[in-house]
Amino acid sequence: MSRFAIETVGLNHHFGSQVVVKDLSLKVPKGSIYGFLGPNGAGKTTTIKILLNLLQSPADTVFIFGKELTNNRIACLKEMGALVEQPAIYAHLTGKENLINRCILLGINKNKATEMLALVGLTEAANKKAGKYSLGMKQRLGIALALIADPELLLLDEPTNGLDPNGIIEIRNLMIELTSKHGKTILVSSHLLAEIERTATHVGIINKGALLFQGTINELHDLSKPSIKIEVDDHAAATNILSGAGAEIINEKEGTIHIGYTGKADMGNYNSLLVKNGVTVYTIGTEKKDLEHLFLDITSRN
Amino acid sequence: MRSFFISLQSEFYKSRKTLAFWSSILLPLIICFAIALGFIFKYENLVKHPPQILWFYFLSPIVGIMGSLLLPVLVIYNTYAVTNMEYKGDTWKSLFSLPLPKLSIYSSKFLYVIFLTFLTMLLFAVLIIVSGHAIELFRPQLKFGDFNPSEIIFRSFTKMFLSSIGIISLQFLMNLMWNDFLKPFGLGFLLTIVGSICANVGWKYAIYLPHAFPSLTVMNIMSSKKGIEFGVFDQAIANSLICGVVVFILGYFILLKRNIK
Numbered sequence: 001m002s003r004f005a006i007e008t009v010g011l012n013h014h015f016g017s018q019v020v021v022k023d024l025s026l027k028v029p030k031g032s033i034y035g036f037l038g039p040n041g042a043g044k045t046t047t048i049k050i051l052l053n054l055l056q057s058p059a060d061t062v063f064i065f066g067k068e069l070t071n072n073r074i075a076c077l078k079e080m081g082a083l084v085e086q087p088a089i090y091a092h093l094t095g096k097e098n099l100i101n102r103c104i105l106l107g108i109n110k111n112k113a114t115e116m117l118a119l120v121g122l123t124e125a126a127n128k129k130a131g132k133y134s135l136g137m138k139q140r141l142g143i144a145l146a147l148i149a150d151p152e153l154l155l156l157d158e159p160t161n162g163l164d165p166n167g168i169i170e171i172r173n174l175m176i177e178l179t180s181k182h183g184k185t186i187l188v189s190s191h192l193l194a195e196i197e198r199t200a201t202h203v204g205i206i207n208k209g210a211l212l213f214q215g216t217i218n219e220l221h222d223l224s225k226p227s228i229k230i231e232v233d234d235h236a237a238a239t240n241i242l243s244g245a246g247a248e249i250i251n252e253k254e255g256t257i258h259i260g261y262t263g264k265a266d267m268g269n270y271n272s273l274l275v276k277n278g279v280t281v282y283t284i285g286t287e288k289k290d291l292e293h294l295f296l297d298i299t300s301r302n
Numbered sequence: 303m304r305s306f307f308i309s310l311q312s313e314f315y316k317s318r319k320t321l322a323f324w325s326s327i328l329l330p331l332i333i334c335f336a337i338a339l340g341f342i343f344k345y346e347n348l349v350k351h352p353p354q355i356l357w358f359y360f361l362s363p364i365v366g367i368m369g370s371l372l373l374p375v376l377v378i379y380n381t382y383a384v385t386n387m388e389y390k391g392d393t394w395k396s397l398f399s400l401p402l403p404k405l406s407i408y409s410s411k412f413l414y415v416i417f418l419t420f421l422t423m424l425l426f427a428v429l430i431i432v433s434g435h436a437i438e439l440f441r442p443q444l445k446f447g448d449f450n451p452s453e454i455i456f457r458s459f460t461k462m463f464l465s466s467i468g469i470i471s472l473q474f475l476m477n478l479m480w481n482d483f484l485k486p487f488g489l490g491f492l493l494t495i496v497g498s499i500c501a502n503v504g505w506k507y508a509i510y511l512p513h514a515f516p517s518l519t520v521m522n523i524m525s526s527k528k529g530i531e532f533g534v535f536d537q538a539i540a541n542s543l544i545c546g547v548v549v550f551i552l553g554y555f556i557l558l559k560r561n562i563k
Contacts, residue, residue, distance in 0.1 A: 049395070049561075049562070049563075052395075052398075052399040053398075053399070054395050054398055054399060054561065054562040054563075055561045055562070055563075056559075056561055074401045074402070074403065075401075077399060077400060077401040078401040080399070082396075082399050084395055084396075084399070085392070085395075086392065088391055088392050088393040088394075088395055088396035089391050089393070090316055090387065090391045090393060091390065091391055092319055092320060092387075093316065093319070097315075100315070101312055101315050101316055104308055104311055104312045104315055105308055105309065105312050105397075105400055105402065106400065106401075107304075107308055145396065
């Protein structure tokens with residue numbers, strides 16, 4: 001039995017001559033919240049559509065809980081619930097009717113519709129036409145539709161779009177609860193790292209169809225190495241002295257130098273060295289890149 | 303088979319509040335009611351006719367307009383409305399990401415459009431008979447009750463229903479391929495006019511134009527001996543059914559190869 005809820009092997013997809021997914025090898029561990037990150041147009045939604053078999057993929061490239069997708073489409077889809085792009089709802093039906101219709105299609109008890117409405121906070125708007133819902137309400141209904149079959153794997157494409165801060169927190173908590181208490185696996189896409197880092201246990205960063213990073217959230221943090229930022233009166237002289245002492249110069253401009261951090265003792269030595277050689281040190285300290293900058297760095301690589 | 307029935311049940315659930323569903327019911331109701339009112343208020347000129355002719359007068363305007371325009375347009379609208387429901391809510395993707403065979407989803411939609419057309423034809427047949435007898439209640443001079451037209455009426459509407467299967471399949475395919483109102487509707491309407499003209503001028507190849515089948519069917523009914531001696535199956539009906547089956551299968555294979563965007 002595979003330990004991955006989703007596994008893709010060298011997945012490629014193109015629209016005409018445009019390559020939208022390039023040699024993608026996703027590995028989403030069971031029970032994880034996998035943050036699928038990338039700027040707009042990176043290939044996130046396309047990947048999710050391939051995982052749902054909405055877009056054709058070659059055989060033996062996509063596996064859901066160890067089952068090959070194209071030859072086991074129905075068995076794989078039974079394990080999945082999805083919210084792709086904007087919520088797919090029938091505007092002429094009420095929120096409750098949309099859920100009942102899904103119950104009919106999935107052959108589940110219609111009472112589940114009421115339960116789901118309560119879960120996403122739409123009980124009071126249950127009998128209002130879904131077309132008259134606000135964007136946030138539609139998003140909640142979309143999440144309820146994805147959850148109604150109690151799937152083992154949830155694919156949520158930017159689920160907090162249009163939600164107010166309270167709604168965002170509720171969805172975040174719901175995702176944590178679903179994985180920690182019910183053992184579900186969630187793949188959640190976003191273009192905002194800040195949103196993902198609060199909930200995700202694992203992260204995959206995609207840009208221009210290629211996966212640039214994949215690992216746990218801690219592994220992502222580890223990528224962000226600290227540096228020493230030094231402000232001096234003469235940065236040219238300081239650069240010479242520091243490089244002569246073996247420091248790794250990351251960058252230098254207008255009185256500020258960034259060098260690689262190798263420990264507190266080394267930082268003290270660099271300070272003494274500069275002062276002894278007649279360079280005035282205004283400030284010296286460590287600096288760590290935040291995840292947002294790290295994300296920008298990673299996505300600007302290709 | 304179970305997935306097919308639940309998909310069909312869902313089609314009914316989704317569309318029961320739409321114009322497509324209600325137009326299938328209201329159209330025969332309104333037309334029969336309007337003609338019945340005409341009979342009640344203008345009965346003086348009609349009392350001289352025997353019951354067979356009275357039924358013929360009630361039936362002929364409906365069958366006439368049905369074949370040349372109403373039936374094709376109704377079918378074109380119904381196929382558009384049933385498929386457009388998915389385009390409008392961007393729900394194709396959620397429908398095809400459910401653990402249901404694509405064939406069940408596809409065939410249930412196709413069958414549902416056929417069901418709506420069948421419903422309209424059935425209601426026309428029933429309401430014409432009911433209206434005839436109701437007219438006699440208000441105007442006993444009009445002896446509708448002296449002749450039983452049920453068999454002829456049901457045969458006519460069965461024939462017209464079958465003649466629409468070819469158009470349904472073509473319109474359904476066009477609506478699957480194009481998320482658009484103008485292309486399937488405009489093209490369907492144009493083909494209906496062309497088909498109707500070709501049938502009426504007696505062009506020998508009209509028998510191969512699906513949009514001409516209702517016109518050919520009505521012409522077959524009207525030109526039959528005494529207006530009653532016609533069979534349900536003829537070449538146009540056979541071609542309509544063949545077209546329906548072939549295009550249905552073709553459409554399914556197109557759907558299988560298609561990406562759902």
